[in-house]
Amino acid sequence: MSVIEDALAALDLETKVKLLSGQDFWTLPAIPEIGLRSLVMSDGPIGLRGIGWRPDDPSVALPSPTALAATWDPALARTAGRVLGQEARRKGVHVLLAPTVNLHRSPLGGRHFECYSEDPLLTGEIGAAYVAGVQDQGVGTTVKHFVANDSETDRFTVDVRVGERALRELYLAPFERIVGSGAWGVMAAYNGVNGSTMTEHAELQIGLLKREWGFDGVIVSDWTAARSTGPAANGGLDVVMPAVGDPWGEALVAAVRSGAVPEEVIDDKVRRVLRLAARVGILDGAAPVVAEADRPSTLDGAAVARTIAARSFVLVRNEGGLLPLDSARLRTVAVSGALAADARVQGGGSALVQPARVVSPLDGLTAALAGEQTLAVPGEASAFAAIVNAATVTYAVGADPRRRVPVARGPQWSDITGVLRAAGGRELFRSPLPTAYARWMGDPPPGVAPDEIAELSLSARLTPTASGAHELAIVGFGDFTLTAGGQPLFEGPVYREQDESDVFRGAEERRFPVELSAGEPVEVVLTQRGGNPGYVSFAIGHAPPSPGPDALLDGAASAAAEADVAVVVVGTTEEVESEGFDRTTLALPGRQDELVSRVAAANPRTVVVVNAGSPVLMPWADQVAAILLTWFPGQEAGAALADVLLGAAEPGGRLPTTWPRRDSDALPVTPTGGALAYDEGVFLGYRADPADPLFPFGHGLGYTEWAYESLSIEDGEAVVTVRNSGTRPGREVVQVYAGPSSPDSARPRRWLAGFASAVAEPGEAVTVRVPLPERTFAVWEGGWQKVAGTYLVEAAHSVADRRLSTELTI
Structure with missing residues (x-):
């Protein structure tokens, strides 16, 4: 393109x-003399x-x-991407730092x-559709984290040690699919692969x-991942982010002048940036x-969020x-679990966003079960009842x-x-x-210069609904003053010795x-003085009086015993599932397992809603009538749940990942001597043919x-006919698996070959x-x-529920 070449020259x-x-x-700098405006990037996904x-x-x-x-719906993934591209344009963002296509x-x-x-x-198909949706809006994406950034410890x-075959067949495959479909950016990971850190990995980048793949876009470093001048420049990295800790600048100019980095290497990088611009x-x-x-056309983001969640x-x-x-037929529904009133709708870490509203499971069920609630105190430790036209919803x-x-x-x-x-x-x-949460990474509000800021305060009015010993808290790090009703509660530093994971x-x-x-009412004011205006994260915490953990369990069980149905919401917290650190166990934190067992013993009609982004253990799985996995369901969580x-x-x-029955079934994520060996090779997840998963892949x-009625192979396609043999309209995800007819120790027994949706009336x-x-x-x-x-x-409902098979000779 002559415009790009002229600008480069x-x-x-x-x-x-x-x-x-x-x-x-x-952001990247503007260069007005060539008509280049500043390129703006922002987190997703x-x-x-x-x-x-x-x-x-x-x-x-x-x-x-x-x-x-x-x-399992690429079309819906494309719609999600379009919503986020629309959001990017509204916020003046040119490049979305997503999607993450590392493997589970x-x-x-x-x-x-x-x-x-x-x-x-599955990763590649969903990721490619998501990227297409974002780029439909004229907004770039950065497919990340290239490559093998599959855990957080160190x-x-x-240094991830992975064989070439597993690297190609598993970990690189989603990137290959998405780059081949036209992604405009890739993000280089923090970790190393087989002896070279990724920001310097010339062989892969x-x-x-x-x-080999013909990628003509930009490779941007993960934030602070680039730590060298010549090796990173010669290793294929195009852009270093952010400004803090940048190893290029004058050092890269000097490296070019000394001949350590050829100027044509710089020209290629600039050409790629200009192409993206x-x-x-x-x-x-x-x-x-x-x-x-x-x-x-403009999409309703809240409506899309609700559709995806359901x-x-x-x-x-x-x-x-x-x-x-x-x-x-419902007269009483007993809801329990802290996450029912305060759902975790998104994962923790760098990509948190602040939605305009969040519908909790409790709010969603209350609204759907009809009408006006006459008493509702979400967040209270004591039980309350919301009286509705059709049913009484109790909460503990x-x-x-x-x-x-x-x-x-x-x-x-309030206020x-x-x-x-x-x-x-x-x-x-x-x-x-x-x-009462102030959090940002980057700029202060428009019109405010970072060096002007001397303090940031959060103020609010608390009108308690219960008398007694409340707890107020400072959550964050910095120099703080906390007052309640004008009375000082704390003044001084709140720090601890931190590593990167502590931030998250x-x-x-x-x-x-x-x-x-x-x-x-009482006025509560939390003020932070000084600090780093480019990174702010602190909050006022509040806990009302509590009768104690044993009494809370008793209250939930008692309410369940009196109800037509019990709904228990359990899940993970930011302290155990987030960016920056790995989990040490798949067990639910706290006494949530005990809560489920107590409620199920009190009411055989118990539904457990699991609000977790990844697998958790379920020692009570056989004790309850129904289990619904809701992941981190976004802002419309409760509406979709209802x-x-x-x-x-x-x-x-359908499950995109095998859910294990015990901690020991999970592959290790802790490096030894600085290295993490992927000794399982290509036998990952369901490909390892686990004998006793809690729930299998695709379930x-x-x-x-x-009813699966026929399977044939025609013109390089598996042709599958299914019939809705039930009494309600529905959607089936038809999964097709392939594998050697005779056992082959070098290859998995079967692998996902493709999938398609079937929607049908009874x-x-x-x-x-x-x-x-x-x-x-x-x-x-x-x-x-x-x-x-x-x-x-094989045509299947899941990897463990294969309905039809045929042979194909290659």
């Missing part, structure tokens, strides 16, 4: 190098945070990537919720990605890839057909797994406000907040008991039944066609080699 070496590093936390603190500009929060993969190698991986699946084909330094429409003279008139929910147990519930905490006091929010809290002040108290910015664990907490009277429990929507999800029950038959490309029957042995022989091709 107009730049001197210093300006070229300047263009290859962040000018701050999120479930929402667009933007580049700074804008509490007046909330973000849509879609369900987690595990949820999106559980839909182990459920102990702390960022498991941000990835799609243990299977490379992620900056760990230049030899494979750029040359042209694609997103910020380079004068170059038409953007997607004109404004060609962008998709479609992603996986019903893994439904004894006696308890679900869907018949709302006309039962068990609270959160190690920290929850962020102040809900009807007891929550954030204020930035300069030295001397001059107000710089004021905004109402939905919760939520820093420190300090608790302060306060005696309060019901109905008497849709599914009450039958307005079918739980359409999921709907609200109807399906009694209706549907035929789907699933392509079987040549790669289905190939292995990597110094190149892709087709393995001749006879294969068993």
